[in-house]
Each structure stands twice: as structure tokens, then as C-alpha cells.
Amino acid sequence: MSAIEELAAQGTGTSDQTEQHRDHPWRVIVWNDPVTLMSYVVFVLRRLFGYDLETATQLMLKVHNEGSAVVATEARERAEVTVAQLHAHGLQATLARD
Amino acid sequence: MGRRERQALAKILERLEPMLEESRWTNSRAYEDDAEEEEFQRLVGSDLEQARADDLAVVRSALEADVPIRLDVEQTWRWLRSLNFLRLALAERLGIEEDGWEEKYSPREHRRPPLATLHLLSWVQEELVEALASG
Numbered sequence: 546m547s548a549i550e551e552l553a554a555q556g557t558g559t560s561d562q563t564e565q566h567r568d569h570p571w572r573v574i575v576w577n578d579p580v581t582l583m584s585y586v587v588f589v590l591r592r593l594f595g596y597d598l599e600t601a602t603q604l605m606l607k608v609h610n611e612g613s614a615v616v617a618t619e620a621r622e623r624a625e626v627t628v629a630q631l632h633a634h635g636l637q638a639t640l641a642r643d
Numbered sequence: 644m645g646r647r648e649r650q651a652l653a654k655i656l657e658r659l660e661p662m663l664e665e666s667r668w669t670n671s672r673a674y675e676d677d678a679e680e681e682e683f684q685r686l687v688g689s690d691l692e693q694a695r696a697d698d699l700a701v702v703r704s705a706l707e708a709d710v711p712i713r714l715d716v717e718q719t720w721r722w723l724r725s726l727n728f729l730r731l732a733l734a735e736r737l738g739i740e741e742d743g744w745e746e747k748y749s750p751r752e753h754r755r756p757p758l759a760t761l762h763l764l765s766w767v768q769e770e771l772v773e774a775l776a777s778g
Contacts, residue, residue, distance in 0.1 A: 579744055580731060609742075632673070632687075639672065
């Protein structure tokens with residue numbers, strides 16, 4: 546198991562958060578870059594989120610054509626893990642409050 | 644992959660790997676807020692660096708070994724991630740900033756280093772994606 550997969554298994558946590566804050570949804574956003582292959586982006590989205598080919602392709606095209614796309618909405622801790630996994634695959638990704 | 648291709652890729656990896664640490668695209672931010680980003684990096688930064696180093700080590704070993712390269716699914720993903728990082732670092736070094744960059748170069752420039760190197764890495768990555776897709 547790679548280091549980033551161990552991280553996913555453990556989860557991440559930020560300190561001093563109330564239960565309410567932790568559960569508040571955060572958007573995971575993937576951003577376009579001029580070199581990452583579209584086919585690779587589709588595969589990463591399918592691998593990390595289990596999306597079918599059509600959904601992953603639509604999200605990839607949104608990233609490509611509009612500059613970014615929300616690929617998931619999750620509780621903060623989970624969103625951090627997701628962003629870390631996207632970064633581990635070389636995708637530009639951020640999280641923001643929903 | 645023949646010996647010449649493996650040697651070429653190994654050299655490319657050797658030259659580009661040191662750029663990964665400083666590249667903007669291979670070290671992207673999760674948060675806009677500096678304090679939140681610092682906390683995020685404290686939690687995952689070293690794990691991400693280690694994961695990338697592990698992936699590149701697997702690729703390097705395969706290129707240097709004197710046996711045919713056969714990849715299972717997990718190894719293919721290590722190659723895919725590595726190739727993507729190397730492409731990002733090279734693109735940044737070339738000053739590629741936005742889509743449509745291909746049109747700014749002449750066909751001749753596309754056939755020579757460093758663009759040819761970028762295209763080679765792209766080709767290998769596409770081949771691996773197709774291999775995964777065909778199961």
C-alpha cells in the first residue's frame with residue numbers, strides 16, 4: 546500500500562473542530578492545467594470516486610472547458626483526504642466551504 | 644520497450660525529478676487560506692512527497708532492470724502518476740501556462756527537445772491509460 550493510500554485509510558483531521566463544523570459539507574474542486582491528459586483525468590476520477598465513464602468524462606470536460614469543476618461534496622476531514630489523493634495523482638485540487 | 648527507449652526515459656526521469664520539489668504544479672495548494680494550507684501541509688505534505696518518491700523509485704527500478712517491463716494495475720498507476728508529475732514539471736520549465744500552448748510552437752520545435760521530450764512522456768502515459776482501459 547502506498548503512503549497516500551495509508552493516509553486515505555487513516556483519514557486526516559484538523560484540530561479544535563466542533564462536531565457541527567466537521568460535518569459541514571466542503572466542495573472538492575479540480576482545476577484545469579494545460580498539460581494533464583484528459584484521458585488521465587477521467588481515469589483518476591473513476592478510480593477515486595467510482596464514477597462511471599460518462600460522469601467522469603463530463604466532469605473532466607467541465608474542468609477543461611470552464612477551468613474547474615466540483616467533483617465531490619464531503620465533510621471537511623474526508624474532503625482533505627480526497628484533495629490529498631487528487632494531489633497524489635498530480636491533479637490541481639482545492640477544497641472550499643459549501 | 645527497447646533498451647534505447649528505457650535509457651532515454653531513465654535520463655529524462657533523472658533530469659526532471661529534481662524539479663518536482665520546486666514546481667508550482669507538482670506542489671499544489673489545497674486551501675486559499677495560508678493558515679489552513681499550512682495545517683494541511685503539516686498533516687499530509689510529507690506523505691505526499693514520500694508517495695511521489697516511492698512511485699518514481701518503482702519507475703526507475705523498472706527502467707534500470709535488464710528484464711522486460713511488465714506492469715500490474717498498481718504498478719501502472721505508479722507509472723501514470725510519475726509521468727504526470729514529470730510532464731507538469733517539464734511544462735512549467737518550458738513556461739507553458741495555458742491551454743492552446745501547442746499552437747505557439749512550430750512543427751520543427753515540436754519534433755526537437757525539449758518539446759519532443761514532453762510529447763514522449765505524453766505518449767507513454769496515453770499508452771498506459773489505454774492499457775488500463777482495455778483491462
